[in-house]
Amino acid sequence: MSTLLGEGLARSGLSKTQLAARAGLGRTTVQAAFQADGPPPSAQTLVALARPLRLPVPELLRLRKEAAGEVPAEDGGEQGPGTPIGQWDAHLLEVHPAGGVDGSFPDGTAAAAGPVLPGYVARPHDQALARAVQDVLAGDSRIVVVVGASSTGKTRACWEAVQPLAEHGWRLWHPFAPTRWEAALDGILRVRPRTVVWLNDTQHYVGDLRHGEKIAAHLHALLTRPEASPVLVLGTLWPEYAVQYTALPQPHERDLHSRTRELLAGRLLTVPAGFTEDEIGQAAVLAAKGDALLADTLTRTSTDGRVTQDLAGAPELLRRYAQASPPARALIEAAMDACRLGLVVPLPWSFLIEAAAGYLDDHDFDQLTDDWEDRALHELTRPVHGKHAPLRRARSRPDAALPGTVPSTADAAEQGPAFRLADYLEQRGRRERHDLTPPDSFWHAAHTHLSRTDDLIELARAAQRRDLDQWASHLRYRAADLGDFNSLYVLALMRERAGDHAGAEVLYRQAAAAGDVDALHDLALMLERAGNHRQAEDVARQATAAGSIDTFYDLARLREAAGDDEGARGLYRQAAAAEGATALAEAARRRENHGDLAAAEDLYHQAADAGHRSALSALARLREQAGDLTGAQALFQQAADADDLSAIYDLARIKRKAGPPSETDPTLPHPPRP
Secondary structure: OHHHHHHHHHHHOOOHHHHHHHHOOOHHHHHHHOOOOOOOOOHHHHHHHHHHHOOOHHHHHHHHHHHHOOOOOOOOOOOOOOEEHHHOOHHHHOOOOOOOOOOOOOOOOOOEOEOOOOOOOOOHHHHHHHHHHHHHHOOOOEEEEEEOOOOOOHHHHHHHHHHHHHOOOOEEEOOOOOOHHHHHHHHHHHOOOOEEEEEOOOHHHHOOOOOHHHHHHHHHHHHHOHHHOOEEEEEEEOHHHHHHHHOOOOOOOOOOOHHHHHHHOOOEEEOOOOOOHHHHHHHHHHHHOOOHHHHHHHHHHOOOOOHHHHHHHHHHHHHHHHOOOHHHHHHHHHHHHHHHOOOOOOEEHHHHHHHHHHHOOHHHHHOOOOOHHHHHHHHHHOOOHHHOOOEEEOOOOOOOOOOOOOOOOHHHHHHOOEEEEOHHHHHHHHHHOOOOOOOHHHHHHHHHHOOOHHHHHHHHHHHHHOOOHHHHHHHHHHHHHOOOOHHHHHHHHHHHHOOOHHHHHHHHHHHHHOOOHHHHHHHHHHHHHOOOHHHHHHHHHHHHHHOOOOHHHHHHHHHHHOOOHHHHHHHHHHHHHHHOHHHHHHHHHHHHHOOOHHHHHHHHHHHHHOOOOOHHHHHHHHHHHOOOHHHHHHHHHHHHHOOOHHHHHHHHHHHHHHOOOOOOOOOOOOOOOO
């Protein structure tokens, strides 16, 4: 057995760690299964390993029995319907596949042997199923019907529950062909002990109008017949069916489900729609250990907890996208591009319809029918497993405005219906379409149909990143028309960079008229760079009056860079008058850093005269660097007298540097650390 496992591992190219992740087993369990001198692994472990290694399950189980010294029982009679549990594949029992259409993992790599099962997180209903399994192992028959909405994990829970029975030689019977009810009626009375009767989607059995009650009666007889015990009947139902089959009829109304109601009484087990926060945490642990399917789904479901629905619906969503009609595929790709470029969902249907035209080639575009929009809408909104759909219509919640205020629903009514792209397809689009540039129809539709300024701004930025400057400008103008005056400012910057100073000035002034102070600031700098100094100073005064605190300072820096030191000092004085002494001190530091110490001293003097407290200390340090210790000491003394605490320690330092302190020296010989 260990030799067969080793050969399969070698062919697969997997490491034992990777094998453990894909088989849903622990690393220690996998390591023990490959040890030739150890105890034989459980049947459940072998079944889990067989799938990724593409090994025959019956052969592995036979080798296990030989290794364990077990001899199959010889009863000489009919075995009854069913097959050993270890020979079943979960997906043949209608557990929804996860991953890609072809069983691939989210990263695109193919599974070794078709679809794989993601790791399993046990929840409270699993404990109830486990108790039923313990009861049948003790010799009692049981029936449990798991109730939950679509794709909440009902069938997977049943599959996990029966795995311990595989080690005890139990069989599983899934009545399926030629029809479910026919197979059930044909085989129920032949069921032998130690059999699981698998009634997934139980409505197909007990809900049949002609034969459902008879099947319910036979199941009841099976559960109560001593010679058939123990058996385990497992079923699943949607909540609406459970209500229908257990509700009492109205007076004078025919009772269609009396035997079914009796069969189900006390045997229904509810599965919650979503994972709790703790269960999400358990799933995250499995994901961190290498479960790619769980890791992928948690990127979409960690907040709403609908993990099983996402796992079940993702493959079908991908299939629907891969096999969509050309118009439907164009709509999906337009929605993918909208989401990845920053649009806030939901997306207006009118936008998607116009944008989709550019995603069709000439042949497909010419084939469009007059009703293509309705056909595509029907195709894309039809649900898949887990009640997902490629596109889902967004509904507005009731307006929560205070009484007496006008509800804000007019805009939504004017735009018409809007839709959300399925999260799985959105993520797929982000990965696969990352480097693609949408066609012109996309940008034109955005300009025509989008009315949220944030959306328009995001798309304008996306257009700029793709060197689509004309579309970026059109979208910015549209945003400005809708009230985003900052877009005027951005448009002015774009015009200035393009060398259109006249156009930029018009836009800067429009933005300033709308209250954008930065527009005046940048207009002043543009005029200064163009040599229009007087106009620049006039605009700087307007900017300062409007609240810009650094326009004169920035103009002075430009004047310095141009070599006009006298003009720069004049602007710094205006900055001090308009903005305070801080601007002068900052200018002095800049001149000091550039080595222009004379200009720095002049500006520090002006800053000190304007009341800047640390300017005197800065002047003192310049005097000290020049070797004028007497002048430095005098300036530090003035700073200390002006309550500049740091100057006190500098004054003591200068006095020590000038010579030994006298016994009457009042300064601090060992200043404390600041």
